[in-house]
Amino acid sequence: MKNLRGQEIFALIYRLFLVFFFYQIARLLFWIFNSDLIKVDGISEYFKLSYYGTAFDTTAILYVNAVFILLSLFPIIINTRKSYQQFLFYWYFITNGIAYAFNFGDIIYYRFSQARLTSAAIEVGKHETNLGRIFWNAVLQHPFVFIWFIVIIFAWIFLYKKMKVNEERPNNLIAYFASSVIVLCITATLVVGGIRGDFKHSTRPINLVDANKHVSNPLQGNLVLNSVFSFFRTLNTNNFKLVHFVDEKFIDKEIQPYKLYNREVEPKPNVVIFIMESFGKEYSGAFNRNTNIKDFVSYTPFLDSLANQSLIFTNAFANGRQSIHGMSSVLAGIPSLTDAFTSSPYSNQKIQSIVSVCNDMGYDTSFYHGAPNGSMGFQGFGNILGFKHYFGKTEYNKDEDFDGMWAIWDEPFFQYFAKNLGKKQPFMSTLFSASSHDPFKIPEQYKGKFKKGPLQIHEPIQYTDYALKKFFETASRQSWYQNTIFVITADHTNQIHYPEYQKAMNRFAIPILFYSPNPKYNLKGVDDRLAQQMDIYPTLADLIGYNKKIRSWGRSLLSDKDEDYIIVNSDSINEQMIIGNYIYIFNGKEVTGIYDKTDLALSKNILSKNPTPEQKLGIEKTKAWYQDYMDRVINRKLR
Known part of the structure; x- marks a missing residue:
């Protein structure tokens, strides 16, 4: 039996079994923490989904443990020595520990992204300089997730050490190497098949979409998947084909794909677009008048009052899941599909957008975001779109107003925005807000001013709504205000309280509002037609009288054409x-x-x-x- 290396093989099988076991534990915790977002009809359906998830676990585990498997079986005679087994122990827990942490990070991150971790996170993260603060803030906000991770790792180490490998040397080296070659060949075949998800040469390797083969609701696909699989499977992939x-x-x-609108507008109106961080439809009373949600509470009193003087769309949807997706959808009418356009190899090209349209019409165009310049990829994509000016934390130049995590607090930055506009007219300017972002804090001087709700986000939503109110108070005193069209929308949704917004499609439900103090634009009323972020660009092109063809998958929400x-x-x-x-x-x-x-x-x-x-x-x-x-x-x- 020594020559056949039985104890090493059994030890390897046992150690890999532990990985599978703890991946299922991570899946269970992921579901427990997100059960309000991923509906499962009883424990039997959960076990069915977790069973199907084993195929995706297998691929992930073999990705991470391929080297460990090779090191465990490679015939170098010293395999059973205590020092070599100690080396394997550290290799095993360093690689698996890092990968396993992905699943625990997703327990928290899924509530905001509504999707499993993918390699797109690298694209988002590389624009941030505060990743350390973000990590520790997540730990402090969700300590039990971190504690569970530590407890499980210690339990894993305890169980790992239960299987001992006794030191021994082979009596017959020829038999030892021959058996090792056979074992390695069989193992290599199993590993390749496991990573592919199938042994059939004609079948493509399993991918994220395969998670939906066995689910009754598309959202359950995220329970079938694991974060290691979704991350590795999307590395160096390009699903643009x-x-x-x-x-x-x-x-x-x-x-x-091309639209043409004919509207005579003189003088040309100014355009101000607010893309509000995480301002889901759920938080605003004006956009929930007909949803019949019992005991509904609004957290946007100013937006609700402004809606009474505006044209609002109460059945509108975001075209993406992250902030940069909102920017491309609102300004350029380009949605985010499974792979985001903004992180693809094709994002750096000339793009027709409301920015290029306004530039073509002689507008002064600018983009405002109070975060460190370059954060979220906004400055880079803004340059691609052709904004003439970019105003970030650097241009604001008052670090005492920095929130310590993401950006300048919304209220002072909104005031800066209001006072800095209009130096050249007509202008088109976009502001991307920041304060209603995790970790959901407000300035110290406003503690106690806003009512707390069942969600952490409710307080900062009220703060940003207040900042918006103060902006309009200041803007209304400026000479450019009367001839300005304002658009207010969200980049994406965020935390969910009401069951109505736990529905798959309502994860994308956002407000869209058009307002102008100038009555000639006739921007008043409630429109319950389906709308989306991609409609904002053609609607504005129509409103400002751009009488040339535009490339757009959206439509003007004000056109009398039957689109x-x-x-x-x-x-x-x-x-x-x-x-x-x-x-x-x-x-x-x-x-x-x-x-x-x-x-x-x-x-x-x-x-x-x-x-x-x-x-x-x-x-x-x-x-x-x-x-x-x-x-x-x-x-x-x-x-």
Whole structure:
């Protein structure tokens, strides 16, 4: 038995079994902490999902432990020595400990991202200089997650040491090396098959979309996955690929990627766009008048009052999951799909946007964000869009107003914004707010001023709403105010309290508001049509009288043209499109789900082999939109 290395093989199997076991523990904790976001119908369904998750765990575990497996089995005679086993111990826990921490980080991060960790986090993180503070703040805010991680690691070490490998030398070196070669060949085959998720050569390796094969609700795919798999599987990937489903005539007719509006406007109005950090629809009373949520509480008194004098869209959706996605969607009409455009190899190209349109019309264009310059990737993408000026923490130049984590507090920065505008007119300026961001703090002088709600975010939402009120008080005294169109929307949603907003599609529910003190723009009323961030750019192009063709997947919300809509976003695994009366789930190749558009929870998949004529057209439109998106992004036709 010595020559067959039995105890080393059994020790390796036992040690890998521990990894599988603790990955399931991490999955269970992930679900417990996020059970309000990922609905599971009983314990039997949870066990079914965790069973299917084993395939994704296998891939992740073999990615991380490939070297450990090789070191454990490689025939170097000293394998059983105490010093070598000690070396394996440290290798095992350093590599697995780091990877395992990904799953625990996602326990917290999922509540904000609504998606498992992917390599896009690298793109976001490289623009930040405060990652250490963010990490320790997360630990302090969620100490039990950190404590559970430490307890589990100690339990893991305890169980690991239960399996001892006794030192021994092979009696027959020929048999030892021969058996080792056989074992290594078998192991290599198993590892390759495990990483691929299948032993069939004709089958592609499993990917994130495969998590949805066995779920009753698309959100459950995040429970099937683990964070190590989703991170490694998206490293160095480029899911931007040309596809061909329909001919160009179908795209021109049904997708209409170019829009033309004719409106005479003189003098040209100024434009101010507020992209409000995490300002989900859930927090505002004006946008929930018809939701019939019992005991609803609003945390935006000023926005609610402004809405009474504005044109608001109460059924609007974000086109992405992160702040930079909101910027590209609002300003350029480019949504984030499974892979974000802004972190793709194709983001650095000429892009037609409300910025380029305004530049073409002689506007002075500027972007304001109170964080350190370059944070969140805003400055880089702003340069691509063509903003003439960028104002960040550097330009503000008063560090005493810094919140210590992200940016200048909203109130002083909004005042700076109001007073700095209008030096040249007409102007188009965008402000991206910051204070309603995790860790959800407000300035010391306002402690006790705002009511606390059941969510941490409720207090800073009120603070930012107050900052917005103070902005309008200052702006109303400026000479440029009367001839200005204001747009207020959110970049994405955040913490959820009401069950209505736990529904899959409502994770993207945001406010969209157009306001002008000038009555000639007629921006008043409540519009309950479906709308999205991508509609803001063509609506503004229409409002300011840009009478040339624009490239846009959105539509002007003020046009009297009868334009079809396609609402687009992604749960990071599949694309989601609302077309007509249905919601279509698309994996890049085919439609895998159809839901009634009132089924925002995506609870009943009505996809059948014999779709209705409307569903059949919707399927073709879904594919056509995706085809046009890929063509324009990859072939650099976004201008």
